[in-house]
Every structure is written in C-alpha cells, then in structure tokens.
Amino acid sequence: MKLIDSARVIRSKNAGPTQMTIDILFDEAEAFEQARNSKNLTESAIAARYGLSQNQVRIIPYPAANALKVVMDRALIAGTPGDRDVYGAQQHGPLLDLVL
C-alpha cells in the first residue's frame, strides 16, 4: 500500500529555518508499526527521494500519536534566494507514492 493511502496525515514544515520535518501520522497503531518496521521507509530510502545523503535524514518514531517524524537539513536556509518553499509546507510530495 502506498503511503498516500495508508497515512491519515503527511505534512512537511520547517523546524526552524535550517531544518525541515515531515510528520507521518497513522490512525491505527497497527499501520504505524507496519510503517515503522518497513524496509522501504528508512533513512536511506527517504534520502534517495530527496537527493540527500543518508546522514542528512533522521527518523524518530513517536508512538503516542502513531506517528513517524522525519527530520532533514534544508538544502537552503528558509527564504534564502533560490529557496522554493519558505515554510517548507509542500515538501512531502516525494513520499506520497512510497510503498510500505
């Protein structure tokens, strides 16, 4: 199943101007556990989808909200000339078709 079909919320946003975070929230603990343990949803798999190296991406599970948090460095600090997304609110697209 693709992430777009299994997650309830997939949102990206700046965590301060130097970092971006993507929250993936699931309705049920079962779906969360499946995503958490999926071999396709790893730091290296996500890095590849954003053209980053693996050490620039971190995944933090947050079971209290059935959520996975992805944290990555921004290629450009928010609002620096050349930036595409000052708030970082539309950077989740590359994850939507990821198959768990």
Add this chain to the structure above:
Amino acid sequence: MSAFDKLLASISGQSPRPPLRVLAASGQLGYGIPEAALKAGIARKPHVIGADMGSIDPGPAYLGSGNMATSPSMTARDLRLVLTAARQLDVPLLIGSAGTAGTNSQLHAVAEILRQVAAKENLHFNLALIEADMPRDVVVEAVNGGRTQAIGAIAALDNDTVNDAANIVGQMGVEAFHRALALGADVILAGRACDTAVFSAVPILLGYPAGEATHMAKIIECSSICCIPGGRDAMLGTLDENGFVLESMNPDRRATPTSVAAHSLYEQADPYTVAEPDGVLHVDSAQYEAVDERRVRVHGARWEPSPRASVKIEGATWVGERAILMAGAADARFIENVEDIISAVKETARDIAPPDPAHPYVLYFRHYGLNGVVDWPEPPEVLPREIFLLGECIAATAEEAKAVIAVVRQHLLHHGFPGRLSTGGNLAFPLTPPEMSAGTAYRFSVYHIMSLENNADLSTLFPIRMEEL
C-alpha cells in the same frame, strides 16, 4: 495594585493552588482573531490572557527589513479585542514577538497602535515594552568566547556575520516577563519572545509547576491547532498543581488525546524536548487522557533547569534588490527544452548586461509543473501540458534588477531553439507588465544558540520600558 498583584493576592495562602485559567487568544495576533471563540473564552473569566504575534516562519524579509507582516488596521482590531477584554477583567495581558519578527522597530510600531487603541477605548493601565534587539558587542563577545552554536545547517558565527546583519533579535524567556510583572505591568508587549513564555510566565511566577506550565504553554501557543479540526480559535488551558486541561473555545473543535499528543510533533525537530532559555522541557513522560469528547487532561512533563542560561538568536542580512517575471507556457517543445532554453537566455542576458564583479546579479528560475516546488531528483515521467515560470533577478539596485529581468523576458519570449514551433513567442504573460520590482531580498545569517557567561546577564539583554496609559 497591578492586575498580577491582584491575582497573586487572590490565590496566596491556598494549598493546593486553585485551577488557573490561561486564555490563549491568538497564535498570530494581527491576522484576525475569530471573535466568537474569543468571547466564549472571556466568558470563562480567565486569570491571564496571552497572545503570540510572531514567528521566524514567514522568512527573513520581516526580520531583515523590520517591517510587519500584519496590516496596521487588522493589528489594531485584534489589539482592541484582547486589550478591552483584559482590562475589563483586570487580568494580565501578555503579547509576544510583536510585529512578526520582534525587532525593536516592530515592537515600537505595534506599541504606537496599542496606544491609539487604548486612547480610543479610554483604557488606562501600566504598559511594559520589552525590547529584544541584541547588542552587537554582546554577540561578538559571545562569538569570540566560543559561546555561540549553530542550530542545524547554518555556518558558524563570525564577527563579520554579526556586524553585517540588518537586525539580530534574541528570544526572551519567562525571566523578562517576570521582571515586567514585578515592575507593575498590567499589559506586556514584548519583542521577540519564546512563544511558550507568553503563556507560562504568569503561572510559573505564581508557583505552578514549571513542567506542566511550560507544556501547557507549548500546546496553547498555537491556539486551537491541536484540535480536530484544527483552527485559529482561542484555546483555554486550565492549570493545577498536577497537570492541565485543554479546551477549544470553538465548540466544533475537539481536543483528543491523540490530537494533542500529535501537536508535540508540530514544527519541532525533536518531539520529546523543548529547549527554553532557562531549562529544557521533557514531554516523553507526558500522559494524555480524555476528559470528555472535546477536552483533554495532560500531565507528567518534566522540567529540567539549565545551569547556564542561553538565548536563541536570529539575524537576517541584506542580499540585494529583487525583480520578478511571471509567465506561462503550453508548448510541448518549449516545455521539453525549458532548462536548456533558460540557460541560453541567461547567457544572452550576461552578454547584454554584464554583471558587476563587485556585486554580480543572480538570476533564478522556477519551473512550476516540473520542479518549482520540490527539487525532485528525477524529472517527471510524463511532461505537463502547461508550465508556469517565475523568474527572479537579485541585483545591487532595484533599477538593475528590473533592467536585467526585462532583458531576460524579451529574449526568452523570442528565443529560437531547435524544433521550435511557436515562432510568435514562447511565453504567455498573465499580467502586463509581466515583470515587477519585488522589494529587498534578505537571508537568515544568524540562527544560533548564545550561551551566557552569567545567568544574570539575561536581564540586561531584554530592557524594559514602562509607561502609564
């Protein structure tokens, strides 16, 4: 007797301390506070009203220029709503990050609007203004003493970066608000402030546990965003010695254990800790329990005081003057070749308008439909039938930026390329003129933690001006 002293007197001697109602009127004062929920909140007779007005999120332009993101008229409207409520109830009103970035220029612009509102409404009170511009010599001293540290992917600070910044502000914590309350402030208008401090300062000064108070503040500072459905309506936090209850003042918004727990993720790199100037909040131990369908009780966050105070500092620096070009295309051959075409036209522009080596202009193009929003590592499998182009020139002067982008526009319109079909012109302009000056470009140059040599230095970084209205 100040509003805070009255509050203190009303609870003194009570053990345990009685439930304290903190009304978060807005997480973005100046963009229009929804009035019905605010009124419902006021009807609950809050002991303190708080509102946040700023953020670093809108980008470096506001910090760099010192201009406000919100309009003066809407700012006046929102100030009137919170000010009249707080004075009617005679409770403390705390407003943080005045004027978007919380620079001194923004703080004083908002203060002037506030004075006009107070005069018009015939309100009289003691006002505290707390400034947050960082003295450059203090920051330079911290840099030279190895007491600044980058947050995330930004260069380490050096003296030039500090001195070149258009503005540098520091985020004040509860300490500054406590000083203002001690001076008898009924209303506090603060420059750049931790969004938590606006809502936790009064509870902490009254002796409520710092862990619970800070956790509650961290959630309600975004008003009703932690609810389902999320929104901008006022949020009420009711704090006691062992935890707090959250309730949106819009009956259609429900706070649930999951929705509130999920809020710890929001705009945070680390969902388990929140760093403040004087300590760290740990929320990994927090518990979330439903009180009913739309209220949640939270407890269990831990507060760990820091032995050494630190301040998050934010600075923006001038980059250049900006002009932009907006155009679209629906030609398959143009879309297929757009990257090469733009490169060729940039070369042509450089021949016609050679960049000044001392301050060369820079051209950026975003190709919406292809990669305007996300820097995708791979092109799309199927090309779109239309694309939108946003061209941007940043130059030393506005005149140069406009001149260069006009050259680019005209040569892009008529650029010939192999296989070209649409020889009448490559671009569709939705507007005329299609290029326009777009103001000054800034970038964030400072986003660091500055640790202090002495905790007492906090009080000198955020000076207070009292005035009687």
